[in-house]
Amino acid sequence: MGAWSSKQTRYIDSDILIVGGGFGGCGAAYESRYWGRDLKIVLVEKANIERSGAVAHGLSAINCYMGMRWGENQPADFVRYARSDLMGLVREDLIFDIARHVDSTVHKFEEWGLPIMKDPETGRYLREGRWQVMIHGESYKPIIAEAARKSATVFNRIMVTHLLTDGTRRNRVAGAVGFGVRDGRFYVFRAKAVIVCAGGASHLFRPRSIGEGVGRTWYAPWSSASAYGLVLQAGAKMIQMENRIVLARFKDGYGPVGAWSLLLKARTTNAAHGDYEAARREEIKALVGRYAESSPLPTCLRNHAMLQELKAGAGPIYMQTKEVLDTRQKEDIGWEDFLDMTVGQAVLWASQNIDPKERASELMTSEPYVMGSHATCSGAWASGPEDCAPADYQWGYNRMTTVEGLFGAGDTIGGSAHKFSSGSFTEGRIAGKSAVRYVLESGARTPRPDEAQVRRLKALVYQPLAHFAVGRNAIVAGSVAPGYISPLQGLQRLEKIMDEYAGGIGTFYVTSEPMLSRGLELLTLLKEDLERIGAEDLHQLQRAWELSHRVLTAEAVIRHTRYRQETRWPGYYYRADYPKLVDPHWHVFTCSQYDAQTSAWDIGKLPVHHLID
Numbered sequence: 001m002g003a004w005s006s007k008q009t010r011y012i013d014s015d016i017l018i019v020g021g022g023f024g025g026c027g028a029a030y031e032s033r034y035w036g037r038d039l040k041i042v043l044v045e046k047a048n049i050e051r052s053g054a055v056a057h058g059l060s061a062i063n064c065y066m067g068m069r070w071g072e073n074q075p076a077d078f079v080r081y082a083r084s085d086l087m088g089l090v091r092e093d094l095i096f097d098i099a100r101h102v103d104s105t106v107h108k109f110e111e112w113g114l115p116i117m118k119d120p121e122t123g124r125y126l127r128e129g130r131w132q133v134m135i136h137g138e139s140y141k142p143i144i145a146e147a148a149r150k151s152a153t154v155f156n157r158i159m160v161t162h163l164l165t166d167g168t169r170r171n172r173v174a175g176a177v178g179f180g181v182r183d184g185r186f187y188v189f190r191a192k193a194v195i196v197c198a199g200g201a202s203h204l205f206r207p208r209s210i211g212e213g214v215g216r217t218w219y220a221p222w223s224s225a226s227a228y229g230l231v232l233q234a235g236a237k238m239i240q241m242e243n244r245i246v247l248a249r250f251k252d253g254y255g256p257v258g259a260w261s262l263l264l265k266a267r268t269t270n271a272a273h274g275d276y277e278a279a280r281r282e283e284i285k286a287l288v289g290r291y292a293e294s295s296p297l298p299t300c301l302r303n304h305a306m307l308q309e310l311k312a313g314a315g316p317i318y319m320q321t322k323e324v325l326d327t328r329q330k331e332d333i334g335w336e337d338f339l340d341m342t343v344g345q346a347v348l349w350a351s352q353n354i355d356p357k358e359r360a361s362e363l364m365t366s367e368p369y370v371m372g373s374h375a376t377c378s379g380a381w382a383s384g385p386e387d388c389a390p391a392d393y394q395w396g397y398n399r400m401t402t403v404e405g406l407f408g409a410g411d412t413i414g415g416s417a418h419k420f421s422s423g424s425f426t427e428g429r430i431a432g433k434s435a436v437r438y439v440l441e442s443g444a445r446t447p448r449p450d451e452a453q454v455r456r457l458k459a460l461v462y463q464p465l466a467h468f469a470v471g472r473n474a475i476v477a478g479s480v481a482p483g484y485i486s487p488l489q490g491l492q493r494l495e496k497i498m499d500e501y502a503g504g505i506g507t508f509y510v511t512s513e514p515m516l517s518r519g520l521e522l523l524t525l526l527k528e529d530l531e532r533i534g535a536e537d538l539h540q541l542q543r544a545w546e547l548s549h550r551v552l553t554a555e556a557v558i559r560h561t562r563y564r565q566e567t568r569w570p571g572y573y574y575r576a577d578y579p580k581l582v583d584p585h586w587h588v589f590t591c592s593q594y595d596a597q598t599s600a601w602d603i604g605k606l607p608v609h610h611l612i613d
């Protein structure tokens with residue numbers, strides 16, 4: 001311990017601190033520099049923004065683009081789409097706000113060098129589907145990171161572990177602390193406003209991958225729930241934490257299906273070549289009523305149809321790739337779709353002798369993920385845009401959480417699904433502009449974190465190193481150590497609990513009140529053991545704090561899932577004790593608030609307002 005507790009503490013002061021340099025963070029950096037020319041803007045990132053976050057490996061499509069300059073769509077259309085996809089429960093004000101600004105973001109991306117595919121006949125962006133455009137996106141992240149680098153002072157390789165609050169006003173953010181994953185230093189970032197953009201959560205639930213593929217997931221394995229772990233510990237209200245997402249993907253490699261379904265128009269069938277989704281429409285309507293009437297069928301219901309087929313023994317489910325690859329151009333699109341964002345799927349095809357022109361490929365549903373930016377909307381409750389949010393959705397500055405001065409974007413913010421990469425960057429821009437206004441208007445009221453709080457956190461952050469230093473002396477064999485638990489052991493225990501009790505793959509996504517309560521009990525025992533987590537080096541120390549964020553997030557997921565007494569999103573998860581969707585009683589957001597001092601959770605409902613017909 002000694003060596004680390006004596007590590008130098010470095011103080012960095014700023015007007016605006018951005019935590020996480022992914023899509024939301026880069027957008028926040030870019031826009032806060034535009035509006036806050038003379039402000040000190042600092043971005044802190046646990047990896048290196050050049051290739052960090054969910055888009056590290058690139059993408060092949062931008063999934064949120066209106067095309068207003070060509071009259072393709074209007075923001076209100078997009079709100080209707082996201083609302084029906086999420087079975088009615090979204091923040092329409094937040095979605096509208098993103099939709100009206102997202103096109104300008106995509107145009108900037110193109111100006112900065114991102115190659116966007118064009119339709120040779122119209123000259124417009126090549127549409128994958130109504131909302132999606134195709135890109136040559138292997139280098140998507142470095143292109144976007146350059147804009148952030150030019151806008152903010154970037155500190156790479158610093159893992160943020162906790163937010164700081166003001167010494168006298170607990171509900172006022174004052175900065176953040178973390179440690180250098182390379183230099184081991186303790187960093188104290190003091191700021192007037194903080195924008196958390198630390199991304200979503202993989203590895204809360206046990207993944208399907210085993211053995212040599214263990215750890216492989218759809219969302220990035222380094223998406224460690226920090227967005228939620230950080231803001232909920234600061235006391236921010238969270239919503240829809242039960243609304244985890246399950247993805248239908250090419251089996252085992254997690255290759256995306258959108259380009260195949262929407263652009264190439266490949267059929268998804270059961271083993272007998274049958275169109276099971278159409279065949280099950282009436283049955284699904286009986287389950288969820290009018291929500292099954294929207295087109296396209298909501299994402300969760302598409303999963304549901306697939307799961308029903310698998311349970312009936314009608315699998316494997318296949319994407320009929322060979323029926324559509326009749327030209328070289330289509331074949332190129334199919335391969336590039338994987339090579340730009342999921343190289344592993346192309347490798348898997350090669351290793352299994354699959355030529356998509358010759359034979360169909362299996363699809364499968366993934367383990368659940370917790371995010372705020374895909375076809376799902378878990379995250380913090382945020383104040384809405386001044387011009388269109390209803391009064392009870394507005395208490396301060398746009399995208400400010402319920403903690404004063406604490407903003408968010410991307411996966412951090414709840415209620416606004418279907419942001420994807422472009423919408424997350426756009427939301428970062430919105431939050432950045434708003435944070436600048438907050439800083440300028442709040443003037444001299446600079447928050448001051450309490451020094452005792454900083455000292456306490458410094459001791460806490462390095463504790464896992466001390467546990468290892470002492471506990472290693474009692475290692476009995478291999479890695480068996482009675483005195484501490486390792487980050488990997490803790491992670492695997494968390495995944496097992498979530499999988500078996502909270503509706504993971506192990507139970508075909510089914511859970512219930514007694515299962516969730518038992519899961520919570522086991523999670524509480526895990527939390528006790530995690531007080532003795534041991535880290536042998538700085539890398540493991542990062543793993544330890546990532547796990548801490550994941551566990552708190554998992555607890556929120558269990559509590560919200562237990563609270564919502566209905567099955568709102570069949571195909572994402574099922575409450576066996578409440579198998580039906582219950583409108584209007586559950587046509588509400590679930591909402592929670594955590595008190596880090598007492599470890600108590602307050603849970604309740606918030607209204608869903610429909611602003612667009």
Ligand code: SFD
Pocket residue numbers: 019020021022023024025044045046047049052053054055059060061062063064158159160161197198199200218219220222223224226227256258341342373374409410411412419420421422424425
């Ligand atoms: O196939 C800390 N996404 C897709 N978006 C699209 O537009 N098109 C697609 O094609 C997409 N698809 C897709 C996507 C993601 C992935 C992994 C795959 C396929 C395989 C979604 C977008 O990527 C996603 O919506 C945005 O990236 C979300 O943005 P944001 O900012 O909320 O998260 P981030 O980009 O992961 O960035 C988070 C950053 O925070 C850092 N970080 N830094 C310091 N301290 C801590 N404690 C931190 N914790 C995290 C991270 O390192 C990261 O830089 S498809 O599904 O449709």
Ligand code: AMP
Pocket residue numbers: 063129132256257258259261262296297299302375
């Ligand atoms: P994916 O490649 O699966 O991530 O999908 C890309 C985009 O297409 C996302 O916006 C999905 O919601 C959408 N999408 C994928 N498959 C379908 C489908 N069968 N019907 C409608 N939308 C889809």
